[in-house]
Amino acid sequence: MLSDLCQQVTSSDQGLLPADHKLGPRLVCPEYSKSVQEVKTYPLLEQDRIFALCWNIDSAQNLYATMQPAPSPFCYQLPFSSGEKTQLHTHDYIELTYVVEGEFRQRILGKDIIFSKGDLCLIDKNCLHQDYLLDQPAIILFLGIANDMFAEIMDENVTTQKIISFLQSALLKQKDVQQYLHFRPGADATEALEDCLYLLLKELCSNTIGSRYICKGLLLRIFRLLSTTYEFSLSREQRKTMNWIIFEEVSEYIQQHSADITIQQLVDTFHFQEDYFNRLIKAKTGMTYSAYVQKIRLEKAEHLLTTSPKSVEEIADIVGYHNKGYFYKIFQKRYGMPPSQYRKKG
Template identity: 60%
Template sequence: MKILNLDEICRQLISSAPRQLEPGHPLGTRLLSVEYSKSAKEIKTYPLLSSQRIFFLCWDFCGRNQLRAAMYPAPDRFCYRFAFESGAKTQRHTHDYIELGYVVKGNFRQNISGKDIVFHEGDVCLIDKNCIHQDYLSCQDSLVLFFGIENNMFEEVINEHITTEKIITFLQTALMKQNYLQQYIHFHPAANARKEIEPCLSLLLTELYENKTGASYICRGLLLRIFKILSTDYDFSLTREQQKNISWSVFEEVCSYIQTHYQSVTTRELMERFHFQRDYFNRLIRSKTGMTYSEYLQSIRLEQAKRMLIETDLTISEIAEQTGYHNKGYFYRIFTKKYNMTPGEYRKFI
């Protein structure tokens, strides 16, 4: 397929679909479910095989309350045509995968976590997999792309260290299993951002449409480029509440890991696991505890040493080793400084 500009390629992919589905068809309603309840929430699962790690959905609002939609790759290519009433919205829903939205033409309005947001041409919205949102169906001529990214592929991409620390903070939080913060990021393009990102999006659409051998590897590379562009050529901001929630979630994850691996944990190990710069851990822990990373780790080790002195018959040398201190003299010194008695005195006193 010839690589066209993004607007042209989107509409060509829709118009080239061999099947035209009528309103109410099960495949069509999978792509677009109009609001039927103010309180119900749909959970949209990843629609492809695990070997197909990314897909895109294109919505073409043709005016006169008409919508055409298509999804690729798909085992059976089709276009879904739908007429809607003015003011129509989709049903409130979440995904079990990450969604990246891009406004190719016109404007697009969503309600995300109870907040109405208007996205303009060139804007990007990254929505985490637990975030409740709802789409407004536009009466104006507009074109919107949605990319569904399988969670493992998304994690591989962000682990390449191509984005800024602030974006990684959000992305890492979105992937934490216990996270239900319902977060999103709204990216605003800088002056030349569209010239950078739209050729990558066009190539990505072409690969997903043709779905040839090796497409998944090419798509992964294109996603790396796209996230790099988002990091360098787009502006974004998080609300104070979002920053607070994300910070606490990351802090809990980091501290849980330190407490489990206190004997041998290093900042390099934390960098490799959580993908932040070394200074980030110091700032994070100080903001929540008032202690530096070293002070926090030492407090955990000494608490474990106290527990062992009370609950075990291990020698003090063995306790020092098991709490990460290979220099017995240093262990004695910091223990005595903190508790105003030696480890031996503490064991007898308790």
């Protein structure tokens, strides 16, 4: 559906514009200088906080492009030579690129990156990049997102809060750090995302009353999917930071649900595979998942023994141990004495 819609909005039936049309450099600007760095400013009015730019590249080395919303349907045609690049540029807004069909190649911060069908790239404002134009059929959908819109989406808690903070820091707050994130789909992720992108592009094309709210809602869904069903690549330092953020989030969740926590709950909540949590906890604590949960439960039991009048049996039950004998055994092993004696000692 998304591929069909992109082809529809970039067809010659939409009012074909020639290669020398003044709108051309806004839609695609072939390289004209090795040293000049263009800054693309947000092209719409303040109330229109998201726009779509669609490229349809055919095997005859023609690029058809359009932008939505637009006052009336149009399509810009640009013949090109294979291997040609767009002018080196940055944006003063966030750009999210999705490969609808084929492959897409970009040079980002001096590094060539190939994006496959279903991949996305989220590019920070001020991040220097350019696009390759190749003689291979491809459909690329670019979403330009105003900075205040992106900030609002992050504030809506569509991902876990600490991961939101990381993304905000990576893409908005560190103004001197130019960054991008390459998202790759997990199993069965593409269909749900394409459904959202289809509805978003459809809404941007119609651009009727209430569209801005509908578009924001669809963007919320898109970023939720990106945070739960897509993997994204980071530098070594970013990956280290992200692992700590995730560990803190997972650890907090285990603390809150320690009495009845299961690793399946972690899988369902954080959308990582089961072995990821074992590796994460082992790397950060030196313990296995089960040993880490036991440590948290026993620490809670210790606290209750010294601050609560509840019986040992009640405390064992509260922290998640329904077998009194087993609770006594592991408590004594950790603290060197049975719970009742520990209470008297305290």
